[in-house]
Amino acid sequence: MSFPPARAVGRGPDWYRGDCHVHSVHSDGELTPEELAVRARAAGLDFMATTEHNSAAEPGAWGHLAADDFLIVLGEEVTTKTGHWLALGISPAEVVDWNHRVRDGLIGQFLDQVHRAGGLCVAAHPHAPYPSGDFLFPFHGFDVVEVWNGLWTSDRPWNADNEAALAQWGRSLAADICTGSWRPAMGNSDTHLEGQMGFPHTVVFAEELSTEAILVAIRAGRSWIAESV
Template sequence: MAEGVEILGPTQCTRVSRSVRLSTGNLRPCSAEYDAAVPTEANTAGRSREPESPPRQVAGRGWGWYRGDCHVHSQLSHGGELTPSQLAAAAREAGLDFIAITEHNTTDSHGAWASLAGDDLLVILGQEITTETGHWLALGLDPGQVVDWRYGVRDNLITSSVDQVHRAGGLCVAAHPHAPYPSGTFMYPFLGFDAVEVWNGRWSSDLPWNADNEAALAEWGRSLAFDIHHGRWRPAIGNSDAHLDGQIGIPHTVVMADGLDTDAALAGIRAGRSWIAESAEVQLSFTLSAGDRSAGIGERLVTDGKPATARVEIQGVPSGTVTFLTEQGGTHRERLPDHGTGALECSVSAEDSAFVRIEVRHPAGHMAALTNPILLA
């Protein structure tokens, strides 16, 4: 790593074939024919007997950028239509390197994934916690670990649930903060959460970007400068929230990690070394340089008062619009060629802004890609 670059962290069973009927609190009950590893002696507020689980690491995969969808549902969730094997096949077809399985308020499918992971797909165990006043994702759970969901914002129980996940080494993500349905709007403070899902593909009928995502992005962006100046910022991530065929990976998060393993992927997300892509067709590289020093997404560049140049290279967004955003708002905007490939630059300074980030939109205005910030000092 070049001198002057500082990595800044944002926040310092028994297998049976049966018909499963699941009540998910504020969600309607659902049933599905499902070949799952159903743990016995389940404890809905703690841990069940540990089921068979997928490996936490794919051997032989070192440092690099990995594409992952961290919000995925199978038939065991309300509205889910795909089996785990169908989801695994769809993830591979979408060009993903990893997924996180996040059923609503249950981890009963954890044991179904051991045989579906492989040297080309990492499966991270998780859960979507659907409380009365907002949903959140627990990523990196132990096999069979269940996080309680039976509370609302008035009960003052969210902190203990988040702490439970953190004690297990997991990651906590505020999910779809402005989802337009009962219990979907996230009413808790982001304090204590590791990341915010600003882009959720589930609720857009025609495009994986809508007004709810726009509101979530604006809310996250408004607080970014304050959070960075106070040494505690939360990265943005994007997920498909896939329930139906054709949804997985739209969008997904591209993470810089030391390897294709659970701990490394979650560490990359936690540190903000990531960007969000509409699909695997979108490619992006974003760096900041000053003199002989440079930094990438989620890193801090010490400029020593020198002018800095932000450079982004993009492929896969024909006639798209690229915007460089700082504390001053959108400071520079430029259009990509019709073939969708281009390299653009913008001058920034630590005196004017503590960060710079990128948004890439299609001509109609919906998002194609966005990055977490690079920090300046």
Template sequence: MTTLRGTLAPGAPDYVYLPFEVPPGTAELQVSYTYDRPAVPPGTPGNALDIGLFDERGTELGGRGFRGWSGGARTEFRVRADEATPGYLPGPLNPGTWHIALGPYTVAPQGLRYEVTVTLTGGGPGRTPTPSYPPARAAGRGRDWYRGDCHLHSWHSDGRRTPAEIAALARAAGLDFINSSDHNTTAAHAHWADAAGDDLLVLLGEEVTTRNGHVLALGTDPGTFVDWRHRARDHRWARFAREIRRAGGLAVPAHPHGDCVGCAWKFGFAEADAVEVWNGQWTPDDEVTLAAWDARLVSSARADRAWLPAMGDSDAHRDPDVVGHPQTVVLAEDLTREAILEGLRAGRSYVAESRAVSLAFTVTAEGGRRAGIGERLTAPADAPVTVRLEARGAPRCSVRLVTDQGVVLTGEPLPVAGAGAVEWRTTTAHAAYVRAELRHEAAAGPLPGAMAAFTNPVFLKAA
């Protein structure tokens, strides 16, 4: 047994590494830790200490030696060749210098005293199981609209649900696909195969949780680890965004205006493939994110350059978090990893609060040429084009149409039956793009109500 003690002062490094030796013939490694939580003045963060593990291959950036991370969700864990605590990777316990990784998330003014106990048990080497990953294809409907939730947490990070429980909730929510996105670990990847099926495509990824914001590595190759130990000032984000794309995935900043410590996105959007505009229950930070995203649409449309599609996810961790609230509905060629990611990347999608809400949104020019969500329509500058939104499952919700000039139409609330259609005419000279929103009845005066659904834009270009 080895006990490691110390004190971290306010302003401590983001990560502190405690070395310990693993001798030959070690069959199991157990770790437990405690730290003090002194009282602090109101409004002052108290102590919060995360923990993880790196093996004899080292702690260098890139994660060759990474063996697991539980953040602040667990006070103890164990690793063997044949199994490991959720959040950690089973595998050989090779002799050498290993490291406990401590992450002082917040440190009280009095400092943070910690004690880590490492217990090693001898024995045979054990056999590391060959991981089994979910298939990259499910039984789809061909080219169709597919519903998914790409931000979910299991008990492999700070969630409280098993992969099987999440999959059951996803099916109940009418989802066709989900994405595994535990904080700073890929340990869940090998535990999703049994939860997937012909009716549910399971994508694999990670919520890369840095001190300057969180990003979803969405739909990466199985086992792809993306390091989180960097800040915006380190100028390393572009490297890891490229790693995500090389692994076949998308880089999607999550809740970019979140108000928790370290949640707000500080890396910019040059390397992003999409952005999570709606996260969980609709709150003021989602409203801010929507406005900021729309402002980028204006810049992209005026410069006729690439744009950043929007997504929505539940970020569900535990009860009462609702899997599939909200959900991204994407037009894809089939229910495969490749097709879903291509549809998300192209922005052929809208976000809805539940399976009950369905939208059809098009812009049609004279002569019948038509563009849908995420597409572009070219027409003479003075020729009229017709914008049409059809909605179902949104009783008493109001339609809002938004262009680069702002909100240009607010329709009457949909009937209690929840279905209706709205048409509006414009020209490519007057609107560089148009997108639609469905809002619940406002709770306070002129403020817009909570979101029920919104679309990505249709772009308009003068011939």
């Protein structure tokens, strides 16, 4: 199977645990897809998203790793010069161009591209401590904010970068909730190395274990962030 199915058997309506920010050897991660799937299941996760930098999921790399009780969501980390963001739930044909920045005024068209494909747009680690990690795009148009990013940039489970992201999300929530345009928060590991998978992850109440149901639930805010099972 070249690519994983968009639906697993699952448990019907239930709480499902997942990590939606994961890198393999197909971008700058050190683990193979097989190793990542094993570690995700060992961490008690029901789903994970493959989010390689600026590229689609590799054909044949993930399809055989899905199971009745384990969903693999396809995605991409769009790594621009003025911030990173996740395009979750897009097909391999929907590669999002990374070569844009705030001053180009193009972010709206790329968010629309993902939304037309049925995907979800996540502002990733808005205050990551490296040049392109500082998220300069407005949150407007994004569906979710990643307020808790994992151990990729620090050996501390919760650090100043996450504190700043949480504060920025809180300010946007206060400003937008009255208009109905608010966006929920999520946590992901941003796994690149051994020992990072699932710390943290997002627990979602979804109608079924499918890409569509998981993304709908995340966008609706039927979720919370966890460190462990």
